[in-house]
Amino acid sequence: MGSWTFGRRARERNRFDIEAMPHMDAAYRFALSMTRDAAEADDLVQETFLKALRSFDTFTEGTNCKAWLFRILRNTWINRLRSGSREVMSDEAMEAIQDASLAGWDDRAFYRTPHESSVLRATRDEILAALQSLPGDFRQAVVLSDVEGLSYKEIADVMGTPIGTVMSRLYRGRRLMRRRLARSLGLEEAGEDDEAGGEVLSLFGSRAKGEAGHGL
Amino acid sequence: MDCDVLSRYLDLYLDGELAIEERSEVEAHVRTCDACRTVVTAEARFRAVLRQHLLSVRAPGSLREQVRERLEVRRRPALTAWMPPLAYAAAVAAVAVLGYVVIATYPKAPDPVAGAVAAHMAASGPEVSGDRDQVDSFLRTHAPFSYRLPLQDGEGIRLVGARVTRLNGVPAVVYQYDRGGRRFSVAQYQPPEGVDEVPPRMDHQDGYTVATYPDRGLVQTLVGDLPDGEISQIVPAAWSR
Numbered sequence: 443m444g445s446w447t448f449g450r451r452a453r454e455r456n457r458f459d460i461e462a463m464p465h466m467d468a469a470y471r472f473a474l475s476m477t478r479d480a481a482e483a484d485d486l487v488q489e490t491f492l493k494a495l496r497s498f499d500t501f502t503e504g505t506n507c508k509a510w511l512f513r514i515l516r517n518t519w520i521n522r523l524r525s526g527s528r529e530v531m532s533d534e535a536m537e538a539i540q541d542a543s544l545a546g547w548d549d550r551a552f553y554r555t556p557h558e559s560s561v562l563r564a565t566r567d568e569i570l571a572a573l574q575s576l577p578g579d580f581r582q583a584v585v586l587s588d589v590e591g592l593s594y595k596e597i598a599d600v601m602g603t604p605i606g607t608v609m610s611r612l613y614r615g616r617r618l619m620r621r622r623l624a625r626s627l628g629l630e631e632a633g634e635d636d637e638a639g640g641e642v643l644s645l646f647g648s649r650a651k652g653e654a655g656h657g658l
Numbered sequence: 659m660d661c662d663v664l665s666r667y668l669d670l671y672l673d674g675e676l677a678i679e680e681r682s683e684v685e686a687h688v689r690t691c692d693a694c695r696t697v698v699t700a701e702a703r704f705r706a707v708l709r710q711h712l713l714s715v716r717a718p719g720s721l722r723e724q725v726r727e728r729l730e731v732r733r734r735p736a737l738t739a740w741m742p743p744l745a746y747a748a749a750v751a752a753v754a755v756l757g758y759v760v761i762a763t764y765p766k767a768p769d770p771v772a773g774a775v776a777a778h779m780a781a782s783g784p785e786v787s788g789d790r791d792q793v794d795s796f797l798r799t800h801a802p803f804s805y806r807l808p809l810q811d812g813e814g815i816r817l818v819g820a821r822v823t824r825l826n827g828v829p830a831v832v833y834q835y836d837r838g839g840r841r842f843s844v845a846q847y848q849p850p851e852g853v854d855e856v857p858p859r860m861d862h863q864d865g866y867t868v869a870t871y872p873d874r875g876l877v878q879t880l881v882g883d884l885p886d887g888e889i890s891q892i893v894p895a896a897w898s899r
């Protein structure tokens with residue numbers, strides 16, 4: 443019988459059901475945060491779980507399976523971006539745009555005003571729209587940290603960047619998101635600086651195909 | 659710590675990325691500074707709102723189903739290649755359909771199920787008819803491998819015959835059972851070399867329910883028009899494995 447062992451694969455399969463399958467909602471959210479297109483997110487999640495099953499023996503038990511799935515998911519997405527005509531913007535370019543967009547923004551002032559309670563009453567759609575307006579890498583960092591609860595180290599592993607880059611993406615992404623939300627709720631006037639940044643951002647935001655106004 | 663330092667530590671603090679000492683410094687400052695306490699509280703509440711809204715985004719049920727289905731296909735047992743010719747004309751179409759599906763999924767890994775369905779559907783009778791003892795003594799001289807009667811008699815199940823055959827090139831014994839007047843068969847065969855995975859699985863093929871499961875070093879494929887629930891009762895040990 444030699445190589446014919448019934449138990450090992452079956453155990454691995456059970457382990458996959460227990461460890462990986464419960465993260466399908468999270469995988470779908472993360473896929474949406476990258477693709478911003480429901481059909482494409484769907485497709486990406488399917489490919490991710492098939493790849494994950496195939497390579498489940500490379501998953502280290504006791505580590506964060508959700509983060510492991512996210513890494514596969516993101517790599518799959520990056521490969522699709524590269525194989526299509528879609529371009530990936532450099533970190534420097536993105537940070538420059540972010541900084542232009544954040545000129546004049548002051549969190550502390552924002553949170554000390556009565557606006558704060560209006561922001562907390564924002565609807566899901568208003569919050570999603572503000573998040574969606576962020577450039578992809580910033581949006582992903584915010585989702586991974588604030589929604590999925592990954593550590594900086596785990597986010598760095600998922601995104602293949604140093605921890606410092608994760609921190610700067612989170613810092614800029616969060617603040618830009620709050621500013622856009624405040625603006626959409628009529629709590630802040632649009633300034634010229636931000637308008638300039640906003641235009642570039644919206645160009646960047648609609649760069650990928652199928653980025654319809656759906657999802658994260 | 660002053661208010662400027664706290665601003666720089668705000669994200670790290672709320673993200674749980676500070677060491678214990680730094681954490682207590684932040685908390686000590688926040689206790690004494692109203693302005694910073696307002697910011698920390700507001701930011702924490704905002705994050706809670708964001709998280710709550712976003713966690714309500716769930717994978718659609720259709721996606722869940724598709725993933726499950728595709729994973730099941732991936733998990734089917736891999737067996738060495740088989741090729742027609744098939745012994746039984748009536749089964750050719752069914753096997754061709756399943757063979758196509760399986761080969762399209764696994765170029766090097768066809769499947770014993772179609773063969774078992776073919777054997778079950780075959781018009782030719784078993785090579786031995788009779789009860790448990792008669793079948794056993796027949797197989798002792800004819801079985802091509804170390805066979806084992808697959809099911810216990812009882813609970814309305816009765817062994818009525820067996821036949822030595824090949825399922826798409828794989829030597830097999832096909833046992834015929836009777837359950838309340840209905841026939842079902844169990845094909846038993848050795849797993850081919852190099853195969854390390856035969857998870858129990860249930861298929862539906864041409865109106866038959868087909869259950870494949872490992873049993874003490876052999877593989878068994880049960881074919882019959884029995885409901886899934888009855889089959890799981892017949893082979894409970896395999897499914898609980």
Ligand SMILES: [Zn+2]
Binds near residue numbers: 694
């Ligand atoms: Zn302070």
